Amino acid sequence: MIRIPPSALATFAAEALAAVGARRADAELTAEVLAAADLAGVDSHGVARLRRYVEGLRDGTIDGAAQLETVRDHGGVAVLDAHNGLGQPALCFAVDLAVGRARSHGVACVLVRRSNHIGIAGWYTERAARSGMFALVTTNATPQVAPVGAAHPMFGTDPLSYAVPTTGEPICFDAATSIVPRGKLERLHRERRPMLPGWVLGPDGQTSTDIPSVVAGLKSRAGYALLPLGGRGEEYGGHKGSGLALLAELLCGPLAGASWSAHTYGEDGADLGQFVLCMDIAAVGAAAVVVEQVDRLADELRGARAAQPGVPVRLPGDRRRRSAEERAANGIPLLPQVVEDLAKVAALTGVEPLVEPQDEHA
Secondary structure, three states: OEEEOHHHHHHHHHHHHHHOOOOHHHHHHHHHHHHHHHHOOOHHHOHHHHHHHHHHHHHOOOOOOOOOEEEEEEOOEEEEEOOOOOHHHHHHHHHHHHHHHHHHHOEEEEEEEEEOOOOOHHHHHHHHHOOOEEEEEEEOOOOOEOOOOOOOOOEOOOOEEEEEOOOOOOEEEEEOOEOOOHHHHHHHHHOOOOOOOOOEEOOOOOEOOOHHHHHHHHHHOOOOEEOEOOOOOOOOOHHHHHHHHHHHHHHHOOOOOOOOHHHOEEOOEEOEEEEEEEEEHHHOOOHHHHHHHHHHHHHHHHOOOOOOOOOOOOOOOHHHHHHHHHHHHHOEEEOHHHHHHHHHHHHHHOOOOOOOOOOOOO
16 A cells, blocks of 8 residues: 555646547546545545546547536526536536526526536535535435335435534535445455445346346446445335435436436447535525534534543534545545556556655654
């Protein structure tokens, strides 16, 4: 394992994306989102995904020169067509547009069609929350999740993220609607750690814990399926996870004019959809008073008696911020398989390979 400063990681990613046809501004924004994921400890959505983007841009399955187009515009509602471009710039534009419209209308929603993978959804809701908004973002994805009662994948992992302003950093929830995202399984596989039972159905309809077969089977669509939040059946609430995933599919598929997960990739490239909702907290009351109440609620929750001694109650985003503080100071750790992938990226793009800085005090 090596450690790389966040700025160096972002610069490497931006140079690699620009080298294979992404516009400079889009490359830098995409790299910022990837590095932010690694900084926050969400390694499954960081530079471990860079090679996929680079190969997609190089092979033409992602259009690095695509121009975002507004196809519907109705006051507080807008629909954008990303024309198979990078997902991060498209969704960032959508969030900023929703923030501006919410300032005028109190609330606004912007939907995106024909987009690609967006990285961590929480990056976008936090961006809006820092502008005084309550924000909700969701996206669909390739089918990997079996709804309750189904034996094969029909939903994506379809994350939901929301964020609200506080006097400090926003409270930000960001999680897949599956019991576990595929990226976590890939990370466990890289780290040679086991997965838990009850996360995945195998081709035989039984749960599987054979992580190499699961990861390979999900990628090749060989009959493996992640389970929704709650797990298999209704006894532990799997129907609730299915309902949340269906919400994401509706918002990001039919309502956005995009495809739902079973049809998101075709001969014309990607057709992922995204949904952004922003509400200006100043529209529902004095902003300072609303934030004060949010702070009080957060303080009460963090101050609750812990169920496990020595393990304090945590709010969404707390763990990511602790990771960011540590990694900003000590560098972002990259596993050997990720280092190998980034070396291949350097070879594909002609960008200078990443090298771990030498400790000048060693």
